[in-house]
Amino acid sequence: MGRGRNFCNQFVSTQEIAAEILTEVDVGEELISVKEATKKVINSLYKDLPMLKDVKVRGSIHAYVIESLKRRNTIDFVIELCLKGKSIDELNPFLRNVLRIGVYEMLYHNVHPALATDSTVRIAKKLGYGAASLVNAVMRKAESVDIQKELKKLNPIKKMAIELHHPEWYVKMALRLVGKDAVELMQSNLKDVTYVRVNEIKASVESVRRYLEKHCELSETILPYVFKVEEWDKHPSILEWHEEGKYVVQDLASAIAAHVLSPEPGDFVLDLAAAPGIKTSQLAMLMENRGRIVAVDNSRSRLERMIAKMRQLGVEVVECRLGDGASFKVEEKADKVLLDPPCSTTGAVRKYPCIKWRFNMEKFKSTISLQRKMVENALRAGNSVLYSTCSITFEENEGNMVLFEDCIEKIRCREVNRWRSYGIKKFGRIRFKKWRSVARFWPHIHDCCGFFVALLNSENSKNYDLKNVK
Ligand SMILES: C[S@@+](CC[C@H](N)C(=O)[O-])C[C@H]1O[C@@H](n2cnc3c(N)ncnc32)[C@H](O)[C@@H]1O
Structure with a gap:
């Protein structure tokens, strides 16, 4: 961890471990997930701590981390009101996460302010007297912050962002996508389903x-x-x-994606972005473990985990291959192709709240460009292609499908069509004619992750023009 602390012989609380994990998420390797950060922190700092053998303790630490991450901007807003003009980023990373846990307990976990203050001051004491007195002062001030009064001083977007625990870019995007339902959408992103x-x-x-x-x-x-x-x-x-x-x-929306592709026993299926293989294993199940699935991913570590997962699930028809889904070639055309490419994950912020605080426009643009190349390759590799994302943005979904409009087939899945949840028809100046042929699932309507699915068939292609595919 390299933060120079060694508290091994001292009392350790669940709040302290949660603060360590949040610190790793904050300043550790770029884009480390909560799961990876938890593993790293436990292995490096608390390997032999007996209490971590208890699943309830581990569950409670996980809940502190996830629930405080979901509300990070509001918690930071309150802390900064108590920091006399200082930004939270100026604090020692561990200290700021101790404060975040304390404020989370007080505001959202029904812990009495005196108890929340006491437990955070105890942790901060390990960093010295100065840290403990700062935490004490901030926690006492935070207790009396009138959030409603403070919110009135903000512009409408910022107010919504703080009130609904989302970044401003997400608020603007949600308003553009679903109008006044944006409030419901963001509220449902806080649920745990x-x-x-x-x-x-x-x-x-x-x-x-x-x-x-x-x-x-x-x-x-x-x-x-x-x-x-x-x-x-x-x-x-x-x-x-x-x-x-x-x-x-497995989230319902994710299961719907593989269900819509509906492979049959004996089929040859290609999965172009397969790890960790949750959908691949569902494809194998729908194929009754008969036929062949070639599963491609460009991450060796994720593929290794996938191989172990397939063994655990009794899947026998999958061949895992390390490769680039945008150029991977198969010897013969696949009957069906699943393309579930990397995406902004904006539909799954319930499960991965870090996504809200890490959005990067450059990365977003390069992901869209990769998705388009992968669709193109998927259409070369097989006739029937299922494109899915756990993103709610227009750009990664209908915005990409506009380029392949000729290939789009209407989804004929009874279960999905009962929901009548279609794609977006028009966004800015872009019109998507096939909006009724694709499907979208929304957290606030369907109580699952935000998801998009489209079925394409390369045989319908009228030599689609890929000049725009960058
Ligand atoms: C949304 S996840 C796939 C989830 C998977 N379908 C499942 O249900 O478990 C996207 C995957 O794409 C992989 N990936 C990213 N870029 C890729 C590329 N150029 N070629 C192949 N796989 C890629 C990532 O490593 C990640 O495992």
Whole structure:
């Protein structure tokens, strides 16, 4: 970690570990995920801490990290009001994350202000007297901040951003996409929703339902093999059958994407951005583990994890290949191609709240350019292509599909069509004629991640003009 602290022999609280993880997310390797940061912090600082063997303790640390990250801008807003003109970025990174956890506890976790102050001051003391007294002063001031009064001083976009815990660029984008429903969309981004998809390679839908119902309250979804987990005393991800690969935790929207492609037993399927393989394993399940799937990804480490996952799920028809999905070639045309390329992940900020605070326009533009090249390659490699993203932006979805409009086929999936949730017809000056042929899912309407799916067929192509594909 290189931050020069070694508290191994002192008392460690869950709040302190959460603050360490937030610090790693903040200043560690570029774009490290919460999962990776947690692993790194625990392995480097708290490897032998007995309390971390308890899943409830780990769950509580994870909740502190995720829930405070979801509200980061509002928490920072309150802290900065108490810092006498100083920016939170000027503070020592660990100290600012201790404060973030303290303010989160006080404002959103129903912890009495005196207790939240006490626990944060205790952690800060390990950094010295100056740090402890600063934390004490900020926490005491934060307790009396009148947020509603402060919000009135802001312009409407900034006010919405702070009130709904999203960055200003997201507020503007949401307003352009869904108008006044933007409020609902952003509120629903704060929810925590779990879905499980039965892995019928290893267990029947009924047996998984009966097993999960011992620990969880389930409800049905539009897909017969996907359940929504309404309540639980043990989260599905820590149960034995999960370890045995009888089901996976997978968002409903993600499951719909593979379902729409609907491969058949014996098909040859190409997956051009496959890792960690959640959709690939669903394709194998729909193919009854018969046929062939070539799964490509350009990340060796993700492919390694995918190989282990396929073994755990009993998937036998997948060949994992390290390669570039924009140029990967197959010997014969695939029957079906899944293209679930890297995207801005703006539909999945519920699960990955860091996305909100890391948006980068340059990266966004280069991702769009890669997506277009990958669509082009997918159409060369197979006839029927399913394009999906967990992004809600127009640019990555209809904006890309406009270039391939001739190839777009209407989605004929009964389950999806029941929702009548179409694409966007017009955005700025761009018109998308095939908006009724594609589908969008929204967190505030369908209670799943924001998702886009389009089905393309290369045989429909009238030599589409790819001059604009940069
Ligand atoms: C949205 S994720 C895929 C998720 C996967 N389909 C699933 O359901 O588990 C996008 C993947 O694309 C990979 N990727 C990024 N650039 C790529 C490229 N040029 N070629 C192939 N894969 C790429 C990333 O490593 C990442 O694993």
